[in-house]
Amino acid sequence: MSNRFLLLFLALSAALSPATAYGHAAFVGSTPEPGVRLQVSPRVLTLNFTEPLNRRLSTVKLVAVDGGRRATAAVRAVSNRRLEVVPAGRLSRGAYRIEWHTVSTLDGHALEGSYSFGVQVAAAGGEHSVEQSPFARDGWLRVALRAALYVFALVLVAALLLPTLTRRTSWLVPHVLADALAVGPVRARELRLTGSSAWLAVLAAVGATLAEAADAAGGLAPDRIASFLLANQAGVARLLVVLLLLASALSWQRRSRASAAFAVLALGAVAASGHASSASPRLPSVLNDWLHLVSAAAWLGGIALVVAVWAPALRRAEQSARLAVAREVLPVFGKVALPAFALVAVTGLVSLLTQLGQLDALWETDYGRLLALKIMLVGLIAAFSAGHALRLRPRLLAANPHPPERLERRHWRLVRAEPLVGLGVVTVVALLVTFPLPPRQLGEADEARAAATPACDPCPLPQPAADELSVADQAGRQLVAAWIRRRPDAVTGSVRLLDYRGRPPRVPVRVLDAATTSCGTACVRFRVPEQTDVLHVIVRDAGRTYTVTLPARWQVHANARARRILARAQATMRRLRSARESERVTSGPGSFGATSYWLRAPDRMRYRTNRGVQNVIVGRRQWLKPPGATWQLGQYGAGLRFRTRTWFRWTTYARAVRLLAIRNRDGRRIAELALMDEGTPVWFRVSVDLKTHRVLTERMITKGHFMDSRYFAFDEPVRIAPPESIDG
Known part of the structure; x- marks a missing residue:
């Protein structure tokens, strides 16, 4: 590599080596906090973020939830990490939503999120959320352009780099094959494919850069596009991708080594513009992704190159010509492909640990499941390669005088299938790159938000x-x-x-x-x-x-499942014909109460307390008997009709539902749920039999009231009648 390319390499490395690790401009916290209910209209709303913001491209909207009307408000940057929203006037009673869009000056990634608060009413889904779909805001276009960039760039790097790695300038179309078939058209196809890949890679890079810049800038206004591309290192890296690929396209016919160097450096710029640029530590993460891309180019790009160049010729060639290609071309490529695959696997594992943070995110998050799909597709290509290179090809070449046609068809079918599966790998990678935040960085943003929450006394x-x-x-x-x-x-x-x-x-x-x-x-x-x-x-x-012992482990990504379990359990309990409940309650030391309940659908209940109080309820009437007194007839609930189905009410207080665990208890699978409603406030822990979907126990915690209940005797016969019919 000449001095000029060494200087380019050092310049790119220097751009990736700040002293501290960078992240996306993620939401840290706000005043007022997400989900709070305010008694008066706020004069100023403050939003804090983890990284310096591109002030020109970062925006905040204040929206009334009822009707979706945007409230008039001024947005100002009071520091490089803080935005203030100043409503034009007093906010009327209702729920409001803050919608923010940020672009970091450090990594250039655009993020969007929202949260709600209420003025004299409860917030509408106040939990802060971050947009995590790669298809948000026309993401399909960015995914398609990224996939095209990877396809053409990998093939280009393979075409330019493999002659050096194999130490054979004409490794793909060796002269020895001239005796078996006409190699002139094949060499011409190789040259056309290299040139086409170079220019298509340039076009894809331009398209991907413009699409990502337009997403961050909210349009194609030239000044906003320039602000995105020139105000942060990741924007400069995107420009370098275009310029380096353009240099490679202009020079590949005259100076192949220079062109290869430009193309390899372009892959480094691609790595610097992806999620690795916001991982910690940054420089090793980017270098790892760079090596991952270069080794993928040598392996997957090489596979695609071999098939694209040779498949049309071999389809019409004699068997002897096909065997000559299998003997002279594929083994030479295999000597590079095997170590390249090993590098892909090792660097991919490092990237997996960097992006996920913890192993269970591989199957519990959308990002992780996509990454698992990529791993399976890569494994499938490796299995295809092992099948034709280690099992079929030795038998094919050792056959005397001619190999069976069925054996040869299987061999070439596996070879042709590899680039098709490789296209799936590239598409998945494009989806992963377009994700706003990988799981580890999303978790780090949440941790920063928790750590940066300002002290308050008392806090909502x-x-x-x-x-x-x-x-x-x-x-x-x-x-x-x-x-x-x-x-x-x-x-x-x-x-x-x-x-x-x-x-x-x-x-x-x-x-x-x-x-x-x-x-x-x-x-x-x-x-x-x-x-x-x-x-x-x-x-x-x-x-x-x-000493209070609180559970600290739960199934982090099972919130939707927990809510489904709770909803089904509540519906099941409401369909019961009868049930019993044993309740114990206290408000602290020195206080205790125990009550036994009998319920019969649709509208009957009786209970007895440990202090001797008895009560019978039938529809709108109730009979109360204090200790030592006679039965007294009155109305239940100011004349409202009692319904047993309303006795079982948990979803009302399920603003947050978490699945603590699923345990085996006496041969039954029991789901343990944690519920919370911050407005009341109240906390529940509920156990549900997953076979019958019945609630077995609950523990309710609220201010000055701590209660444990056990449910049993489901659908067993029970008699509840007015006092004159009760025996004893």
């Missing part, structure tokens, strides 16, 4: 994020609630205490074996440096010490 209770668990329990008279996130190397979150009025009590609280910082009165943020299944929260109140 937030709705848990999609990857967050909120659970609560009792510590004496106090309610202990936690918001928990799991990371590959730690468990993080916050713990808050509430008294019977829903206010933070002035009592000490700490999390066992955790580093903690204060976030207000009776509020601590914590970080447990090791993976743990439970949190131990220590509370000192009224001279006594309480």
Whole structure:
């Protein structure tokens, strides 16, 4: 490589080597927080982000949820990571949604998200969300252009680089084949394919760059496109892709080594413009992706090149010519393809760990499932290669005098199938690159959001994020609630205490074996440096010490499944003909109540407390009997008709539902769910029999009220009648 190419290499490397790792401009937090209910209209709304913003391209909209009307508001940047939204006037009563669009000056990626808050009403789905579909905002076009760029760039690099790697200038069409068939047309096809790939790669790079710039800039205005391409390193990397491919296209006929160097450097620029540019550590991640692309070009690009050049000629050739190609071309390519495949596998594994963060994201996230599909397709190509190179070709070439036609057809069928599967690999890669945030970076953004939440006293209770668990329990008279996130190397979150009025009590609280910082009165943020299944929260109140154990493990990506289990369980309970419930309740030390309930559909219930109170309800009437008194007839619920189906109500309080675990208990599969409603506030833990879909137990935690219930005797005969008909 000459000095000029060495300088280009060093310049590209320097552009990728800042002292700190970069990430996308992801949402950190806001004032007011997502999901809160405000009593008065806010004067200013503040949004904080993880990275410096391209102020020209980053936008915020304030939208009234009812009707979708955009509220008039001014947006201003008060710092390079903070935006303020100032409503033009007082916001009327209702729910509002903040919709933000950011472009980082560091990596150039565009992100979109939204959250809701309410003014004198509950927020409408207040949980903060980030757009995670690669097809958002005409993403299909960006995917198609990226796929085209990869196809033509990989074939181009293979055509220019393999002569050097094989140490044979004419490895693809060796002179020795001239005795078996006419090689002139084949060489001409090789040259046409190389030239076409070069110019098509340039066109695809231009199209992909413009499409991604238009997505970030919100259109094709020249000044906004220039702001995207020239204001960040990833934008410059996209321009380098175009320029380097153009240099390769202009020089491939005259100086093949120079053209190969330009094409290989273009793959480095492609790596610098992808997700690796925002991974940590940045430079090793980009270099790993660069090596991954170059080795993929030598392997997959080489496969496509061999098939594209030789398939038309071999279709009409004699068997002797086909055997000559199998003997002279494929083994030479195989000596490069095998180590190239090994590099693809190793660098792909490194990239997998970098992008996913934890193994279960491979099957629990859309990004991970796409990555798993890519792995399967790569494995399929490897199996095809092993099949024809190690099993069929030795038998084909050793046959005397002629190999069976069936054996030869199987061999060439596998060879021709490889580039078709490779096209699927490239399409999946284009989808992965177009994803806004891989799982690890999405998790890091959420962790930054949790760590950067400003201290407040008292804090509004937030709705848990999609990857967050909120659970609560009792510590004496106090309610202990936690918001928990799991990371590959730690468990993080916050713990808050509430008294019977829903206010933070002035009592000490700490999390066992955790580093903690204060976030207000009776509020601590914590970080447990090791993976743990439970949190131990220590509370000192009224001279006594309480240790509360909270679950800290759940199925992070099973929220939709948890909600389905809950909805079906509630529907099942409401269809019961009869059931019994045993309830125990306390508000703290020194208080205790126990109640037994009998229910019979559609409108009958009776209960008895541990203090001797009895009650019978039939439709709109109820009979109450205090201890030592006679039965008293009255109306139930101000004349409303009692319905047993309304007794079973969980989805109303299921603003957040999480699947804690599925356990085997006495031969039954039991789903354990955690529910939370931040508005009440109330927390439930519910166990559901997955065979019958019946609720077996529930634990309810709310301010000054801690209750355990057990349900049993489902659909068993029960008699509930007015007192004069009750025996005893």
